Amino acid sequence: MRVAEAWRVAIDALRANRLRSILTMLGVVIGVGAVVALVAIGTGTKRQIEQQVEGLGSNLLIVVPGRLDPGAAPTASTLTMDDVDAVIRVVGDRSRVAVTISSGETVRAGSREAYASMQGVLETTPDVFVRRLDRGSYLTRTDVTTGRRVAVLGAGTAKALFGDRDPIGRQITIGGVRFRVIGTFEELGQSLGVDRDSEVHVPVTAAQRLLGTQRIDGLAIRAPDRDRIDALGSAVVAALVKRHPDTDFSAVTQEQILGVLGDILGVLTGVLAAIAGISLLVGGVGVSNIMLVSVRERTKEIGLRKAVGARPRDIGVQFLLEAVLLTTIGGVLGMALGISAALLVDRLTPVPAAVTWWSLALAFGVSAAVGIIFGVIPAQRAGRLDPVVALRTE
Amino acid sequence: MTEPAIVAVDVTRTYDLDGVFVSALRGVSLTVSATDYVAIVGTSGSGKSTLMHLLGALDRPSSGTLRIGGRDVATLGPAEMALLRNETIGFVFQSFHLLARTTARDNVALPLVYRGVGRRERRARAAEMLERVGLGHRLDHRPNQMSGGEQQRVAIARALVTGPSVLLADEPTGNLDSTTGEQVLGLLETLNADGVAVVLVTHDREVAGRAHRQIVMRDGLIVS
Structure with missing residues (x-):
């Protein structure tokens, strides 16, 4: 089967269950949106603080009593x-x-x-x-x-x-x-x-x-x-x-302050992205679940396709493409949601947000990967269906 | 004379149902020649559906030799079986098995998808085939917009579009009234006259009587 044909079949199948497709996508949309928005907030905050520290002036030394270790009690x-x-x-x-x-x-x-x-x-x-x-x-x-x-x-x-x-x-x-x-x-x-x-x-x-x-x-x-x-x-x-x-006294430079702040905010951004990533994972499980339901529902269709000459691979590719299509469309919508959320937060609240290209690329890549990973099992199941059993299903 | 379309020699098929072995076919030999019009009759449970699945390359025998289109199915993997079905066999089912949201034309074109035929040519060939079964005016109708007889004729067009050597029809008139059933049988007979072997599975004696020969099955064996 040609790839273009497989895409057409996948799109048709998603259209046929429009509401279900949208609801399934929603999990991915929210996950990707959360990743993009939270990384944007983390990045924006980091940039703002860096600008402020740099804005203090150049070649500054701050002298304070005590040691400037994270966790040391203030002296x-x-x-x-x-x-x-x-x-x-x-x-x-x-x-x-x-x-x-x-x-x-x-x-x-x-x-x-x-x-x-x-x-x-x-x-x-x-x-x-x-x-x-x-x-x-x-x-x-x-x-x-x-x-x-x-x-x-x-x-x-x-x-x-x-x-x-x-x-x-x-x-x-x-x-x-x-x-x-x-x-x-x-x-x-x-x-x-x-x-x-x-x-x-x-x-x-x-x-x-x-x-x-x-x-x-x-x-x-x-x-x-x-x-x-x-x-x-x-x-x-x-x-x-x-x-x-x-x-004890400590003399710290802007670079050192920036370094410490950068580390802290980097970890914070990472944690935020990871939490958002979990929701993306949950979205992926949802996709997997729906694809399994879809395979079961369309057992007869699979049987018929096999009877007229579809190879296991053709059926597998069809269902895998469906899953990937769900998550990539969800991913694109999620990016739009994340960018909008970041812009709104930036405009309407004191919290700064800066959307970064790497977070968009990452979110899209991850959502496509989620589609593949969570689509493989249902796709294999569909591909391996025995045509005799599949045709008998009513 | 060329090689028969299907040759089965002492074929058995045993199912393993959670540890219980059920013999559905217990040694069946059968030859379907390229111009045959065969009816397989028998009560339900006689093994005629199992035989039909084997003849259609949907399944493989547990023992014995089965050659379809000159190829021994025992040597074929699932993908090669799929190709064999696509090239050699046309299926007509009792319940039509049309894709519900798909037009008559695209339903008929479906087998060509798996042969890698381009969309334009597929649609042209499907339209031609629908014309041949008398549905040239129904190209863009969906199954639910057509009568049972029309749906079965769409299914026959789909079975024919790949130019198969054998048409396997499983109770093709089972869901139709007698008039439309008659039309469908007439169509199958016309096709047979044009050089396609037809294997009919039915429990309707009258339908079976129209075939050139009858194979009666009971308890997994051919009894006459």
């Missing part, structure tokens, strides 16, 4: 501004060092209030990280040394507190203490569903006084060039360990 920071001065001496350039002490605070302006992350920082923050101002100006070195109560608002916080009014020069209170707004940041958007625009930058000294502490949470250094990152990191860690013999 309480013992760093103070004296340590920061020591680090600045090691680095040799104050504009390359940023610090932070952060705390979630309720910020008020008149009758309005907003919850924001208060960041105690040096005036160097915009030099070290990439942060652009929308209005006004950033903190000055004098603001930091004198602990002046001035604040730069994230776009979200500015909007929440002042709406469309210009916040520059206006008063806000943080934890009951008055600050004057001197600038606002450009909007950053959301990341992993977290609003990154709800923040308030104030001089680190003012933040420490407000929180009643001498500590800072961590610091970041921008190396002059890529080659000097590691040496600089070691020198800074050495200087800090010398001042705090009991504490």
Whole structure:
């Protein structure tokens, strides 16, 4: 039998049982759709995080107390501004060092209030990280040394507190203490569903006084060039360990952070794809089941075909093609479903999604393979039917 | 004279039904020549259906020799048996066995599918054959749009389309009223006159009486 003929017969058979074919396909459609959509979400999330880490600026070193091992308990920071001065001496350039002490605070302006992350920082923050101002100006070195109560608002916080009014020069209170707004940041958007625009930058000294502490949470250094990152990191860690013999410090680069995040998100994407793959497998079992029913139902037809000269192989190929057709059509529909779902998620929720070609190719390949694997048993059964027995069936 | 279409020598067929051996044929010898018109008669259980399956290369004997179209079926695998059926035998069944959702023309063309004949030629030959059985006006009708007699004539056209040497008809008039049954028999006889051997399986004495010779079966043996 010619292949084109076999396709025609398979298509006819699927058409004859339209509802059943569609329901059988549905399992594959959902499975493939789930694989494509979940891989898209995993990939989108990974890309977004990578962009954000890269968007912080280049050649960054993040210095934190404790070891940066997955699973290690976070270490309480013992760093103070004296340590920061020591680090600045090691680095040799104050504009390359940023610090932070952060705390979630309720910020008020008149009758309005907003919850924001208060960041105690040096005036160097915009030099070290990439942060652009929308209005006004950033903190000055004098603001930091004198602990002046001035604040730069994230776009979200500015909007929440002042709406469309210009916040520059206006008063806000943080934890009951008055600050004057001197600038606002450009909007950053959301990341992993977290609003990154709800923040308030104030001089680190003012933040420490407000929180009643001498500590800072961590610091970041921008190396002059890529080659000097590691040496600089070691020198800074050495200087800090010398001042705090009991504490470990870690200096990590963006690449390392990206590497760790990439590994975690890669595993996450893999797990999501595997779970979705299980549903594809279930869809395949459904196909197998229906094909077996179909073989039984069409026993008489098989007998007749054999009587007029169909070889076992002809019958087997016919049923195998039917199964493959079911799963590949299901696969294509599933890809459409997965892509639509990913686009909807990307557009309507904060979760990013990026459809990748490899996931489409994989999903299609797997669905075709599912058709072959789960079609073989029913096809063999059909091919081996004894024509005498098959013809006798009513 | 050329070799007979079918030669069976001391053929038996035993079925293994879950460990119980049932002998359906117990040594049957039979020759069907190229121009034969044979009726096989017998009560149900006499072994006539089993013999019919063997003569049609749908089954192989448990012992004895069976040659169809000059080939010993014992030496053939399932695929070769299929080819043998396709080339040598035309089947007509009591219940027609037409594909329900398929037009008369495509039903008739079906055996040619397995011979690798192209679609256009298949359809042309099927139309020709339907014309020959008097159904040239029914090409695109489906079985459920036709009478029983018409369906059986479609089935005969299907049996003939490959140009077989033997037409095996299993109770071809069993599901038809006497008038249409008469027409179908007339058609078979015309075909036989044109040079196709016809083997008729029936329990209807009147139908059997029209054949050139009768083979009566009882308990797995030919009794006359």
